[in-house]
Amino acid sequence: MIPSSFTYKRAGSAEEACDLAAEYGEDAKYLAGGHSLLPLMKLRLAAPEVIIDLGGLRDLSYLTDQGSHVAIGALTRHHDVEHSGLLARELPLLAHAAGQVGDPQIRHRGTIGGSVAHADPASDLPAVLLALDATLVARGADGAREIPIGEFFQGLFETALEPGELLTEIRVPKPASGGWSFQKFTQRAIDWAIVGVAVQGNHVALVNMGGTPLRAAAVEAALAGGASPADAAAHAAEGTSAASDIRASRDYREHLARVLVSRALTEAASRA
Amino acid sequence: MKVDLTVNGNKITADVEDRMLLVHFLRDVADLTATNIGCDTTSCGACTVLLDGESVKSCTVLAAQANGHEITTVEGLASNGTMHPVQRAFHEQHGLQCGFCTPGMVMAIVSLLKENPHPTEEQVRTGLEGNLCRCTGYHNIVRAALAAAEVSS
DSSP states (O other), X not given: OOOOOOEEEEOSSHHHHHHHHHHHGGGEEEESXXXXXXXXXXXXXXXXXXXXXXXXXXXXXXXXXXXXXXXXXXXXXXXXXXXXXXHHHHOHHHHHHHTTSSOHHHHHHOBHHHHHHHTOTTOHHHHHHHHTTOEEEEEETXXXXXXXXXXXXXXXXXXXXXXXXXXXXXXXXXXXXXXXXXXXXXXXXXXXOSEEEEEETTEEEEESSSSSOEEOHHHHHHHHTTOOHHHHHXXXXXXXXXXXXXXXXXXXXXXXXXXXXXXXXXXXXXXX | OEEEEEETTEEEEEEOOTTOBHHHIIIIISOOTTSOOOSSSSSXXXXXXXXXXXXXXXXXSBTTTTTTOEEEOGGGTOBTTBOOHHHHHHHHTTOOSSOSSHHXXXXXXXXXXXXXXXXXXXXXXXXXXXXXXTTOOHHHHHHHHHHHHHXXX
């Protein structure tokens, strides 16, 4: 399978990338590691006329300790997130979950920013960053702005990024306390999650239970009210809108959400 | 567009379509046909090659993205007629049946052992989660990986 024809541009800097995006407008698409976009282009589900390759922007690949938070360059690969000593100490949930994305080859190419900007509700890292209350930094024609992750995901593959805006950094606050867990249920090792759950302290986020990654608000409310993990997990499907597809029915996904939230809360409690 | 890739140590310059995939560049331009196209959907790993020393699925990389970078295919592993330790381990442990997944498996294991020279059996099995063997001959493939690690130690 071959993508439909496009013009390839390699950006030498974030500024140049934004300029190219402004020049080509809606016909252009940013390409980071390419492991979400290229498969869609090969299936002709996406057919951008211009590809702006960000692969040369090495200065957007970093993990730095900023005291209260860790700053992660948007082009940091899953492989580097997975193996970061800084994250292993400060944000083990994120390092662990990055190691569950796809397979080693995919993690050698795919980037954290690409995954977030693509906004596939079946992706692992968007829900993980939702549980961690991350802040996203985007650069556009009018300079940089911060977007709380709770306002970022607006629909299936839809985000708060304006046309041409480039996601440059992800700021993840260091959790004050609380255990963590990441649960993912798949048919085969490298599949997307049928359902996934990320827990950090009393924050619970769901993978693939609606058009966007979701916080399990009813579970969090039950926990705040003193419910046990098992009792809180019974609320896992409330407020969700899971799809039925070839992998699973909506009912099955709701069942999985309850089971996985229960397992995740139990595991997180054991690590607290 | 003009691309400049170093493949198995040889510089290859070619004028290709912007949309050309790396696997097609290797097979059709560089004439290195050991790298197979299997699923063509980033799942099976048959097209695994090394990009700057790390395993990638060449069906999901544009030749343009690899412009200026170094690629190693299974043809580039042996030196002076001597098989690479991973190749020799596949031979000795009967790590292949039909052979279709083998080039990708070998390259995935070369990358795995570079990152983790002494993996446990479980680490080999999870490290190969991106490579499918349609003969289901995983057992001897894992043995070959462990044997290659043993030889290199």
